[in-house]
Amino acid sequence: MLSEKSRPIIEATLPLVGERLGSITPNFYNRMFTAHPELLDGLFSRANQRNGEQQKALAGSIAAFASHLVANPDTVPEQVLSRIAHKHASLGITEDQYQIVYKYLFEAIAEELADVITAEIAEAWTEVYWLMADALIKIEKGLYARQANDKMWTPWKVVEKKPAGIGCVTFVLEPADDTPVTVAVPGQFVSVKVTLPDGLRQCRQYSLSADVDSTTRRVFTTKRDDGGEVSPVLHNNVQVGDVLELSNPYGDVTLEDGDGPLVFATAGIGCTPSASALRSLADNGSDREVMVLHAEKSLEAWALREQMTEDIERLDGANLQLWLEEPTDGYNSGFMSLQDIELPADASVYVCGPLPFMKSIRSQAIAAGIPATKVHYEVFGPDLWLASAN
Numbered sequence: 001m002l003s004e005k006s007r008p009i010i011e012a013t014l015p016l017v018g019e020r021l022g023s024i025t026p027n028f029y030n031r032m033f034t035a036h037p038e039l040l041d042g043l044f045s046r047a048n049q050r051n052g053e054q055q056k057a058l059a060g061s062i063a064a065f066a067s068h069l070v071a072n073p074d075t076v077p078e079q080v081l082s083r084i085a086h087k088h089a090s091l092g093i094t095e096d097q098y099q100i101v102y103k104y105l106f107e108a109i110a111e112e113l114a115d116v117i118t119a120e121i122a123e124a125w126t127e128v129y130w131l132m133a134d135a136l137i138k139i140e141k142g143l144y145a146r147q148a149n150d151k152m153w154t155p156w157k158v159v160e161k162k163p164a165g166i167g168c169v170t171f172v173l174e175p176a177d178d179t180p181v182t183v184a185v186p187g188q189f190v191s192v193k194v195t196l197p198d199g200l201r202q203c204r205q206y207s208l209s210a211d212v213d214s215t216t217r218r219v220f221t222t223k224r225d226d227g228g229e230v231s232p233v234l235h236n237n238v239q240v241g242d243v244l245e246l247s248n249p250y251g252d253v254t255l256e257d258g259d260g261p262l263v264f265a266t267a268g269i270g271c272t273p274s275a276s277a278l279r280s281l282a283d284n285g286s287d288r289e290v291m292v293l294h295a296e297k298s299l300e301a302w303a304l305r306e307q308m309t310e311d312i313e314r315l316d317g318a319n320l321q322l323w324l325e326e327p328t329d330g331y332n333s334g335f336m337s338l339q340d341i342e343l344p345a346d347a348s349v350y351v352c353g354p355l356p357f358m359k360s361i362r363s364q365a366i367a368a369g370i371p372a373t374k375v376h377y378e379v380f381g382p383d384l385w386l387a388s389a390n
C-alpha cells in the first residue's frame with residue numbers, strides 16, 4: 001500500500017519523472033553494466049540494450065506502476081506484475097538482484113533529477129520501487145516453487161531441426177540429464193540460452209509450439225530475425241545433437257479450462273502459442289467451438305501450417321479463416337479485419353502477433369462487444385505496449 005505521505009509526492013512528481021525517464025533509464029543501465037558486466041552475460045538482452053527497447057520497457061513499467069498506485073494506493077496492478085514476473089522467472093532473476101537494480105536506478109534518478117530532488121521525493125520513489133520489487137519477488141518465489149525442480153536452467157539435446165514456413169524452424173529437444181521436468185500448459189514459453197560467436201551468452205523466450213504436457217520433449221518454433229542476435233545462431237549454428245540450456249516453462253497467457261468458445265487471432269510467427277493450444281485441444285478430443293483467425297504474408301510463409309490445419313481438422317468445433325497480404329484465390333486479402341466475423345459473444349480471445357496487429361485486433365474485438373478482460377494477448381520481448389501506452 002502506498003503511504004499517505006508518499007502519494008501526493010508521487011502524484012506531483014510523476015509528470016516530471018515521466019518526462020525524464022528517457023534519460024534516467026540509460027543512465028541507470030550504464031551504471032549497472034559498468035559495475036556488473038556479468039549481468040549482460042546470460043541475463044539482459046544486449047540487442048534490446050542497443051536498440052533502446054529495454055530502456056523503454058523499464059520506463060513504461062515504472063510509469064504504469066506509479067500511475068496505478070496514485071489512482072489506487074491500496075492495490076497493485078496484478079496483470080502487469082504477473083507478466084513481468086513470468087518473464088523474470090524464465091530468466092532466473094533472484095531476490096538479491098533487486099537490490100543491485102535499486103542502487104544504480106536511484107543513483108541515476110539522483111543525477112538526472114539533481115535540480116529538483118529532495119529527501120522526501122527520493123523516499124517516496126524508494127517506497128514505490130520496493131512496493132513493485134517486493135510484489136514481483138513474491139510472485140516469482142511462487143512461480144519457482146511450482147516447478148518440478150529447483151534449477152534455473154537445465155540441459156536439453158536437439159533431436160530434430162526442421163523447416164516450418166519461410167524463415168522459420170522448429171526445434172525438438174529431449175532432456176540431456178535426469179532433472180525432473182515441469183509439465184507446461186498451452187501458451188507458455190521457455191527461455192532458451194545460447195552462446196554467441198563472441199562468447200556472450202544470451203536468452204530469448206520462445207512459445208512452446210506443440211506437446212506442452214510432455215515430460216520428455218520440448219518443441220518450439222522460431223522465425224529468423226536477421227537483425228537479432230539469438231535466432232540467427234539458432235538457425236545457422238545449432239544442429240541436431242547440440243545441447244541448449246532451457247528454463248522451466250512460464251507465461252500467464254494460457255488456455256483457460258472450460259467449455260466456452262475460443263478465438264485465436266494470430267499473425268506471422270505469433271501463431272506458435274495457438275498452435276500448441278490447438279494440439280492440446282485436439283489431443284484431448286475437445287468439442288469446444290474454436291475460431292482460428294490467422295494473418296500472414298503468404299501461404300508459404302505460414303509456420304506450422306501443416307500442424308495447425310491438421311489439428312483444426314481433428315477438432316469438430318473448429319474453423320479457420322486466413323488473411324494473406326499476397327492476394328490468393330479463396331482467401332481474404334490484406335490485414336486481418338473482424339468486421340465481417342461474428343465472434344461468439346462469450347468467447348475468450350487470444351491475440352498474438354506483431355504489436356500493431358495486436359493493438360488493432362484487441363480494439364476491433366472490444367468494439368465487437370468482447371469484454372476487455374476476455375481479450376488476452378502475449379507480448380514477446382520487452383513490453384513496449386506498456387511503454388507506448390504511457
Ligand SMILES: NC(=O)C1=CN([C@@H]2O[C@H](COP(=O)(O)OP(=O)(O)OC[C@H]3O[C@@H](n4cnc5c(N)ncnc54)[C@H](O)[C@@H]3O)[C@@H](O)[C@H]2O)C=CC1
Pocket residue numbers: 223225267268269270295296297298323325334335336352353354355356357360378379380381
Ligand atoms: N506477441 C508478440 O509480442 C509477437 C511479436 N512479434 C514481433 O513481430 C516481429 C515480426 O513478426 P513476423 O512474424 O515477422 O511478422 P510479419 O512482419 O511477417 O507480419 C505478419 C503479419 O502480421 C500482420 N501485420 C503486420 N503489421 C500489421 C499492422 N500494422 N496491422 C495489422 N496487421 C499487421 C500482417 O498480416 C502480416 O502478414 C517479430 O520479429 C517480433 O519481434 C511477432 C510475433 C509475436
